[in-house]
Amino acid sequence: MSRSFANKRLAKELQKINNSLPPGIELVSAENFDEWTLDIRVLDDNPLYRGQIHRLKFKFGTTYPIEPPEVTFVNLPDRPIPIHPHIYSNGIICLDLLGQQGWSPVQNVESVCMSLQSMLTGNTKNERPPGDEEFVRGNRLRPKDIDFLYHDNTV
Amino acid sequence: MSESAKWILLKQDGNKKYQAGDYEGAEALYTKAIIVNPESPILYTNRTMARLKMNMWESAIADCNECLRIYPDNMKAHYYLGQAHLELGNYEEALECAQKAYKMCVDANDKSLSAALALVRMCKSKRWDELDKRRRRERADLEGEVLALLERERDAAVNPKDTDPDTVQEKGDDTAIRAEWETKLEAMRDVFEKARSADSQRRKVPDWAIDDISFEFMHDPVVTKSGKSYERAVLLNHLQQSQLDPLTREPLRPADLRPNLALKQALDEFLVENGWAVDY
Numbered sequence: 001m002s003r004s005f006a007n008k009r010l011a012k013e014l015q016k017i018n019n020s021l022p023p024g025i026e027l028v029s030a031e032n033f034d035e036w037t038l039d040i041r042v043l044d045d046n047p048l049y050r051g052q053i054h055r056l057k058f059k060f061g062t063t064y065p066i067e068p069p070e071v072t073f074v075n076l077p078d079r080p081i082p083i084h085p086h087i088y089s090n091g092i093i094c095l096d097l098l099g100q101q102g103w104s105p106v107q108n109v110e111s112v113c114m115s116l117q118s119m120l121t122g123n124t125k126n127e128r129p130p131g132d133e134e135f136v137r138g139n140r141l142r143p144k145d146i147d148f149l150y151h152d153n154t155v
Numbered sequence: 156m157s158e159s160a161k162w163i164l165l166k167q168d169g170n171k172k173y174q175a176g177d178y179e180g181a182e183a184l185y186t187k188a189i190i191v192n193p194e195s196p197i198l199y200t201n202r203t204m205a206r207l208k209m210n211m212w213e214s215a216i217a218d219c220n221e222c223l224r225i226y227p228d229n230m231k232a233h234y235y236l237g238q239a240h241l242e243l244g245n246y247e248e249a250l251e252c253a254q255k256a257y258k259m260c261v262d263a264n265d266k267s268l269s270a271a272l273a274l275v276r277m278c279k280s281k282r283w284d285e286l287d288k289r290r291r292r293e294r295a296d297l298e299g300e301v302l303a304l305l306e307r308e309r310d311a312a313v314n315p316k317d318t319d320p321d322t323v324q325e326k327g328d329d330t331a332i333r334a335e336w337e338t339k340l341e342a343m344r345d346v347f348e349k350a351r352s353a354d355s356q357r358r359k360v361p362d363w364a365i366d367d368i369s370f371e372f373m374h375d376p377v378v379t380k381s382g383k384s385y386e387r388a389v390l391l392n393h394l395q396q397s398q399l400d401p402l403t404r405e406p407l408r409p410a411d412l413r414p415n416l417a418l419k420q421a422l423d424e425f426l427v428e429n430g431w432a433v434d435y
Contacts, residue, residue: 005369008369008370008371009368009369009370009371012370012371013370063396065368066368066392066393066396067396100397104399104401104402104404105367105368105393105401106367106368106401106402
């Protein structure tokens with residue numbers, strides 16, 4: 001499949017997103033079909049994320065949506081990386097949905113945002129993944145090339 | 156050198172020219188090869204490719220037809236024939252060829268399935284545009300005629316031809332008659348305007364018609380074991396990557412797919428009234 005396949009699909013997603021997005025999810029920029037940014041916030045009163053807004057960056061390859069987009073949190077002065085046992089402090093997310101194995105082409109930008117939103121909503125642990133510091137210091141791999149172990153499905 | 160070696164060499168040289176972008180040179184070499192061996196289908200499809208590149212639609216069509224005479228089941232010949240007819244604006248013929256090529260790709264599990272699907276879509280879309288343009292033109296003409304007719308009636312009412320001295324004097328009634336006709340004309344314009352905007356408002360594609368992977372209007376839906384339907388070419392593409400049902404994540408092989416004939420019929424029926432949806 002070609003770039004145009006990905007672009008066509010993204011153009012349609014953008015059209016839908018511009019019409020409506022679920023509460024707590026906002027499009028920040030979608031200047032092209034390579035990279036979009038969105039803001040998400042947790043809707044309930046979870047004390048870990050109260051008053052916070054988080055910036056997500058989506059990067060799309062030419063094989064999207066057959067292959068997953070690369071999704072990371074971006075650290076900005078007013079956009080902290082949310083604290084979560086599956087989110088490294090450099091913004092890399094460990095979520096099976098975003099891996100080659102867990103991804104499905106019926107997923108889309110909106111559904112990924114909603115999954116991340118609910119992943120935060122359901123979290124009660126004020127901690128980073130084990131080995132966060134070491135990982136953040138040492139990792140040179142792109143998120144899609146990291147072999148995460150999805151061992152803990154309770155968070 | 157034997158005859159067979161000769162045309163094969165000519166063909167190879169032609170392919171080299173073609174790959175280098177020298178379509179004229181390639182076309183000449185394929186022609187020489189055809190003189191040596193006029194019965195090889197691939198020489199005709201190769202020469203067609205060169206001719207399509209040079210916008211020689213008519214002679215490309217001749218080559219395709221010659222190829223199909225020798226070998227009626229040549230997918231590429233149907234595909235190129237469709238392309239050439241499309242360029243010439245022969246949308247019915249183009250669509251017929253594209254659909255033949257598409258069906259052959261499905262049956263033979265040919266990797267050109269996506270390309271054939273794109274051609275089918277293009278043909279349907281162009282054919283609809285043409286129909287739609289004609290319909291709009293006809294309606295605009297009708298609107299003009301009806302309004303002109305009303306205006307003539309109004310003029311006749313304001314200035315009766317057999318100028319009776321009595322009516323000429325009654326200038327006072329003129330404005331009332333004019334106003335009455337102006338109302339009628341306005342109402343008529345309004346009717347046409349409403350019809351026009353209803354036309355553009357109707358342009359909404361129902362979700363059941365959309366493939367959930369490509370987000371495009373489906374053409375050849377296949378249903379998985381989970382009961383969900385997808386565009387055949389798109390789902391096969393996904394299955395090359397991962398042999399899992401996109402929704403349930405259960406194992407799914409190409410052989411498990413079944414055509415969804417009822418949905419196909421509904422899609423075709425929707426397109427009759429809403430041909431624009433084909434490349435929504």
